[in-house]
Amino acid sequence: MATYPPTTSFQDPDLSRELLTVPQVMARLQLGRSAVYDLLRSGQLASITLGRARRIPARALTDFIRVRLEQEAA
Structure with missing residues (x-):
């Protein structure tokens, strides 16, 4: 019988910060929903x-x- 490593719980605080939702990004950048989706659509901000x-x-x-x-510093 094969043994597998234990899975990490989604309650792990480090993992919960690894992937952000659009509202979380909106809050961090202080931008609206449309602006964030524009960044995603244009490829300036990567997502899955x-x-x-x-x-x-x-x-x-x-x-x-x-x-x-x-870019701002240049």
């Missing part, structure tokens, strides 16, 4: 789709902010 749910990796949001700051 799980069924009908759109999720934004926290790393993608961090990278987006870093790139925008570098």
Whole structure:
């Protein structure tokens, strides 16, 4: 019989912050829903789709902010 490693619970606080919902991104960027979806549609902000749910990796949001700051500094 095969043994499998234990699965990580979704209650893990580190994992719950890994993928963000659109409303969470809206709050962090202080932008409206349409503006966030425009960023997603244009490819400026990376996301994944799980069924009908759109999720934004926290790393993608961090990278987006870093790139925008570098553009502003140039």
